[in-house]
Amino acid sequence: MNKYTNKLDHFISQLNTDTQQDIMALPKQMVYEKGDFLLKEGTICKKSFVLESGIIRKFYLNEGKEITTEFYFKDDIALSFKSYISQEPSNEYLQVLEKTVVMVTDYDDVLKLQKTHPELIELELLFMQQYVIWLDERLFHFHTLDAKQKYQLLLNKTPHIIQNIPLNYIASYLGVSPETISRIRASK
Amino acid sequence: MNKYTNKLDHFISQLNTDTQQDIMALPKQMVYEKGDFLLKEGTICKKSFVLESGIIRKFYLNEGKEITTEFYFKDDIALSFKSYISQEPSNEYLQVLEKTVVMVTDYDDVLKLQKTHPELIELELLFMQQYVIWLDERLFHFHTLDAKQKYQLLLNKTPHIIQNIPLNYIASYLGVSPETISRIRASK
DNA sequence: TTAATTAATTGACATAGGTCAAGTATCAAT
DNA sequence: ATTGATACTTGACCTATGTCAATTAATTAA
Numbered sequence: 001m002n003k004y005t006n007k008l009d010h011f012i013s014q015l016n017t018d019t020q021q022d023i024m025a026l027p028k029q030m031v032y033e034k035g036d037f038l039l040k041e042g043t044i045c046k047k048s049f050v051l052e053s054g055i056i057r058k059f060y061l062n063e064g065k066e067i068t069t070e071f072y073f074k075d076d077i078a079l080s081f082k083s084y085i086s087q088e089p090s091n092e093y094l095q096v097l098e099k100t101v102v103m104v105t106d107y108d109d110v111l112k113l114q115k116t117h118p119e120l121i122e123l124e125l126l127f128m129q130q131y132v133i134w135l136d137e138r139l140f141h142f143h144t145l146d147a148k149q150k151y152q153l154l155l156n157k158t159p160h161i162i163q164n165i166p167l168n169y170i171a172s173y174l175g176v177s178p179e180t181i182s183r184i185r186a187s188k
Numbered sequence: 189m190n191k192y193t194n195k196l197d198h199f200i201s202q203l204n205t206d207t208q209q210d211i212m213a214l215p216k217q218m219v220y221e222k223g224d225f226l227l228k229e230g231t232i233c234k235k236s237f238v239l240e241s242g243i244i245r246k247f248y249l250n251e252g253k254e255i256t257t258e259f260y261f262k263d264d265i266a267l268s269f270k271s272y273i274s275q276e277p278s279n280e281y282l283q284v285l286e287k288t289v290v291m292v293t294d295y296d297d298v299l300k301l302q303k304t305h306p307e308l309i310e311l312e313l314l315f316m317q318q319y320v321i322w323l324d325e326r327l328f329h330f331h332t333l334d335a336k337q338k339y340q341l342l343l344n345k346t347p348h349i350i351q352n353i354p355l356n357y358i359a360s361y362l363g364v365s366p367e368t369i370s371r372i373r374a375s376k
Numbered sequence: 377t378t379a380a381t382t383a384a385t386t387g388a389c390a391t392a393g394g395t396c397a398a399g400t401a402t403c404a405a406t
Numbered sequence: 407a408t409t410g411a412t413a414c415t416t417g418a419c420c421t422a423t424g425t426c427a428a429t430t431a432a433t434t435a436a
Contacts, residue, residue: 085317119306121309128317132320136323139323139327142330176423179385183385355413365395366415373415
């Protein structure tokens with residue numbers, strides 16, 4: 001189960017076969033090991049990464065501390081949004097948390113393909129829309145939930161995050177301290 | 189100074205004149221009074237509102253309390269995102285805070301125009317992108333700033349919000365209590 | 377396997393910010 | 407201008423969650 005790409009697959013499946021093949025021709029498979037960076041602060045995010053397996057996390061630095069903003073699993077699309085669309089240096093990092101296989105696509109190649117197949121702009125639009133909905137929901141949770149509720153939501157909705165990711169990353173993702181998460185766990 | 193429509197204007201200005209005229213033909217001017225609702229929970233958001241003057245706020249209800257999520261001023265585009273793109277019932281309200289003049293465009297009309305002018309899909313894409321950047325930044329602030337820092341940011345970046353909007357809406361927008369805002373004001 | 381790191385838990389304490397209640401100021405309507 | 411309603415401020419108190427430090431558990435590397 002992936003985060004927000006179902007609609008994209010559906011859209012692609014309705015394109016004509018030639019266009020589909022052109023899209024499929026772009027990505028190259030790459031394998032990364034735990035700790036590898038796919039993107040670092042100050043670098044322009046020129047590629048998107050669709051995960052075949054493994055885990056990636058996105059984070060930025062704030063006053064020397066890492067703030068985790070997103071986790072990516074199978075079929076998710078990892079990229080630093082603002083840098084990707086503006087093609088300006090990123091303030092985010094993308095780091096591999098365990099051996100990960102990705103399909104890498106160059107944004108330049110996507111733009112070229114959009115020139116010859118304008119209908120692909122709609123694909124990018126769909127992706128944006130899904131991402132906005134996800135962001136909107138996340139903001140809603142920051143606005144209305146306390147530490148325990150946020151943790152339990154994660155536990156219910158995305159247990160694979162809880163099971164596979166170190167507690168201090170989860171804490172930072174939820175905007176609470178690791179100690180608080182630890183106490184929530186102990187309290188039931 | 190508006191929130192995120194500069195790039196859209198620029199894009200439109202580069203279209204051919206006929207297309208520009210077709211776009212300009214869609215919106216109808218409407219005037220609303222203080223307290224009027226442009227959208228209520230349970231209703232599908234079928235229209236977008238570009239403000240000519242006045243103020244609109246967006247909010248949802250959580251456990252009986254209004255949570256304000258956005259303010260709109262001149263040249264901003266007010267709509268309930270998720271409902272607008274999915275055409276499903278909204279969980280948000282759009283309410284006019286003072287006499288407001290808007291240009292209203294039907295989403296159906298936009299979709300029709302996109303059929304005959306596919307290049308307009310890119311316009312929608314640009315809008316999404318701007319909105320993602322705005323949301324992303326807002327989430328960043330919820331993640332890293334305390335009450336005082338959030339208030340001061342608002343004071344510096346968007347003083348027109350502080351000056352024109354009741355304190356309890358501002359408090360809710362920042363995710364803190366009205367009392368806290370009041371104390372921050374008193375402390376300097 | 378053992379040692380060395382790193383991650384997670386737990387306790388003691390501090391504090392930002394919430395809640396509730398009272399009081400004051402501001403605004404709107406007659 | 408007077409009343410009533412609404413918005414804002416202030417004080418007292420409370421609670422969730424942060425910080426720091428010590429301890430234990432789990433990984434990793436040799």
